[in-house]
Amino acid sequence: MSDDLLNGAGPETYDASSIEVLEGLEPVRKRPGMYIGGTDERALHHLVAEVLDNSMDEAVAGHANRIEVDLHADGSITIRDNGRGMPFDPHPKFPGKSALEVILCTLHAGGKFGGKAYETSGGLHGVGASVVNALSDHMVVQVARDRKLVQQRFSRGIPQGPLEDMGAAPNRRGTTTTFHPDAEIFGSHKFKPARLFKSIRSKAYLFSGVEIRWKTAIDDGETPLEAVFHFPGGLADYLSETMKGITTYADRPFAGRVDFKERFGVPGRVEWAINWTPARDGFIQSYCNTVPTPEGGTHEQGFWAAVLKGVRAYGELVNNKKAAQITREDLIVGGSALVSCFIREPEFVGQTKDRLATVEAGRLVEGAVRDHFDNWLAADTKSAGAILDFLILRADERLRRKMEKETSRKTATKRLRLPGKLADCSNTAREGTELFLVEGDSAGGSAKMARNRKTQALLPLRGKILNVLGAASGKIGANQEIADMCQALGVNLGSKFRVDDLRYDKIIIMTDADVDGAHIAALLMTFFFTQMRPMIDNGHLYLACPPLFRLTQGAHRVYVQDEAERDIWLEKGLGGRGKIDVSRFKGLGEMDAKDLKETTMDPNSRKLIRVTIDEDEPGETGDLVERLMGKKPELRFQYIQENAKFAVELDV
Numbered sequence: 001m002s003d004d005l006l007n008g009a010g011p012e013t014y015d016a017s018s019i020e021v022l023e024g025l026e027p028v029r030k031r032p033g034m035y036i037g038g039t040d041e042r043a044l045h046h047l048v049a050e051v052l053d054n055s056m057d058e059a060v061a062g063h064a065n066r067i068e069v070d071l072h073a074d075g076s077i078t079i080r081d082n083g084r085g086m087p088f089d090p091h092p093k094f095p096g097k098s099a100l101e102v103i104l105c106t107l108h109a110g111g112k113f114g115g116k117a118y119e120t121s122g123g124l125h126g127v128g129a130s131v132v133n134a135l136s137d138h139m140v141v142q143v144a145r146d147r148k149l150v151q152q153r154f155s156r157g158i159p160q161g162p163l164e165d166m167g168a169a170p171n172r173r174g175t176t177t178t179f180h181p182d183a184e185i186f187g188s189h190k191f192k193p194a195r196l197f198k199s200i201r202s203k204a205y206l207f208s209g210v211e212i213r214w215k216t217a218i219d220d221g222e223t224p225l226e227a228v229f230h231f232p233g234g235l236a237d238y239l240s241e242t243m244k245g246i247t248t249y250a251d252r253p254f255a256g257r258v259d260f261k262e263r264f265g266v267p268g269r270v271e272w273a274i275n276w277t278p279a280r281d282g283f284i285q286s287y288c289n290t291v292p293t294p295e296g297g298t299h300e301q302g303f304w305a306a307v308l309k310g311v312r313a314y315g316e317l318v319n320n321k322k323a324a325q326i327t328r329e330d331l332i333v334g335g336s337a338l339v340s341c342f343i344r345e346p347e348f349v350g351q352t353k354d355r356l357a358t359v360e361a362g363r364l365v366e367g368a369v370r371d372h373f374d375n376w377l378a379a380d381t382k383s384a385g386a387i388l389d390f391l392i393l394r395a396d397e398r399l400r401r402k403m404e405k406e407t408s409r410k411t412a413t414k415r416l417r418l419p420g421k422l423a424d425c426s427n428t429a430r431e432g433t434e435l436f437l438v439e440g441d442s443a444g445g446s447a448k449m450a451r452n453r454k455t456q457a458l459l460p461l462r463g464k465i466l467n468v469l470g471a472a473s474g475k476i477g478a479n480q481e482i483a484d485m486c487q488a489l490g491v492n493l494g495s496k497f498r499v500d501d502l503r504y505d506k507i508i509i510m511t512d513a514d515v516d517g518a519h520i521a522a523l524l525m526t527f528f529f530t531q532m533r534p535m536i537d538n539g540h541l542y543l544a545c546p547p548l549f550r551l552t553q554g555a556h557r558v559y560v561q562d563e564a565e566r567d568i569w570l571e572k573g574l575g576g577r578g579k580i581d582v583s584r585f586k587g588l589g590e591m592d593a594k595d596l597k598e599t600t601m602d603p604n605s606r607k608l609i610r611v612t613i614d615e616d617e618p619g620e621t622g623d624l625v626e627r628l629m630g631k632k633p634e635l636r637f638q639y640i641q642e643n644a645k646f647a648v649e650l651d652v
C-alpha cells in the first residue's frame, strides 16, 4: 500500500478528533427525524402523542382516570393528568438532579423498562418526554405528588432553573406539561385543532376507563371549543359511530374484549370490533397500548388469522365448500376493523411506533379472538350467512380476475369476447334468457346469488354511464361501460345495430328505487333509444321493480314499491298479529339474495315493466328524452323527482 493511501489524500484528517459525541439532547435537535419521524406537521402532532401517551399509560395502569388537553392561543399546549405524578425525588445515579430533570433531559430515562411501575405501556424507550423537551422552545412541567406541588422550566432541552417548590397541594395529584414547539425545528407548522381533536377522541375510545377533556382557544370554525370524551362502550361504539349511515352485513359489529391474564395467564388484553360492508373501502385501525400502529404488525396479523380461520370453519359447519377459497385479502376488502391490544414490553419498529413487532402478540390476539368469533357466528346465523356469502363472492371475484388474466394471456384470439365482469348464463340459446344491467358492484353481489344461473345473466355497471346525448360518437365508442354492454349484448351501435344479434331475450335494467337509480335507468334508456332503437321497438327492454319497503307482521310479509302503498298496508294490517315491522331498502345492495330474488328477479313472483315508445306520439318521446338527458340539468332533475316513471307498460 502506498504512503499516500495510508496518510489520506484529503485536506482534513480523519481521526479520533472527527468522531463527535453529541451530548445531552443535542442529537435530538440535530436529527429530529430519527426520534419523531421528521419535522413536518405529522411530526409536530406526534409531540402531543408522546406526552399524552405518558398520561394514558398512567390511566391504563389504573392510576389516573382523567386527562385534560388545552390548546392555547399562542400555539402552546397543556396536557394534565391525575396520575401518580412524575417522580421528582433526587435521582440516585445523578447527584444533584431530581428524577424529573433526569426524565426530561436525558434520553433513555424511564420507568417502563422492567415492567415494574407499568404493566403494559405505550412508552418503552424512555425518550418521549425528553424529545418533546428538546424540540420545544418553552416547556414547563408541574407535578403534584406527596402533598407538594413542584415545577421546572426548560427551553430547548435545557433547564431554565432548579426545581421550584410551588407550595402545598394536599388535594392534588398528577402531572401537568405545557410546551411550545420550537419554530427553529418545525418552521411555520402549527397545531391543528381538528387533527388533535380526532386523535384525542380515538384515545378515549381505546380505554374506557378514562375521561379526556378537550379545550381549544384556537377556533378553526369546525372543531368544538370544548368537549368531554368518555366511551364506556369502547371500540364497538367507535366502530358503530365511524360507520354511521353505511350499510353493513351484520346489524351489530363483531366485537369483544379478552383479558390475557384470565385466558392465558399473562398480562395484557385485546379489544376489537369488525363489520363488513358491500363497499370495498374497508379499513383497519390497530393500536398497541393505545399507540396507533398505522403499518399494522403482529397484532393485526393475529386478528386476521383468527377471523379467516373462523370464517372457513363456519363455512365447513354449514357445508359450504366454497368458504375454503376465502383468503385474508377477501376479508380485508370490505372489512372495517379496529383492534387494540395491551401487552407487556411491546416491540415496535422505530421510535414513532408505526408497526408492532412482538411475535407473541400475534399468538395471543389470534387465540383470544378466535373463540369469540366462532361463538358469535354460531349465535347470529343471519349475519354469519350474509358475511359468508359476501366473502365467497369476493373470493370468486378474485379468482375470476386471476383466471381472466391467465386466459387472456393464453388465448389472444377468442372467438367470442365477453367483458370480464359479465356473469353469463349457461343456456347458449337466446330464447328465454335475460340480461340484468345492475347498478353498482355491491348489488351485483346479491343479484348473483339470487339469479337462475341457467337463464339469467348479470352485468354490473359502475356509476353513471356516459350521458350519450350530445356526446360525440367517438366518445360513445370509447366509453368502457358502453363497450362492455355492447360486447355482452353481442351488438354494434347505431346504424350497425341488428336486433337479431342480441344474445338475450330480455334486457332488464335493475337500479335502486331512488332518484339516483332513476337517473341511471333514464341514462340507459336514452342510450338504447338513440343507439339501439329496434331493441325497444321489438320489446326487448325492461325495467325491474325493486321494492322500497318490506313489511312484516308475525309470519306475514309483503314488499311494497312506495310510501303510498306502504301506508295502505300499515292501515289495513298484514293479517298477522302484533306490530308491523317496516324496513326500508336503501338500495339493491342492502337487500339479501332471498329478498331480491322473490321481489325483483324470479319470473314467478317479480314485477317487470316493459319499456315502449308511444306510437301515437313518437315525437313526444324524443322530446322527453331531450328533456331528461339534454344539457339542462334542472329540467331533468325536476322530471325525475316528480315522475320517475317513463313511457312504460306492465309486462304480464
Ligand SMILES: Nc1ncnc2c1ncn2[C@@H]1O[C@H](COP(=O)(O)OP(=O)(O)OP(=O)(O)O)[C@@H](O)[C@H]1O
Pocket: 050, 054, 055, 058, 081, 083, 084, 085, 086, 087, 103, 109, 110, 111, 112, 117, 122, 123, 124, 125, 126, 127, 128, 129, 130, 175
Ligand atoms: N404523566 C406522567 N405520569 C407519571 N410518570 C410519568 C409521566 N410522564 C412520564 N413519566 C415517567 O417518565 C418516564 C419517561 O417518560 P418518556 O416519555 O421519556 O419515556 P417512556 O414513556 O418511558 O418511553 P417512550 O420513549 O417510548 O415514550 C416514564 O417511563 C415514566 O416513568
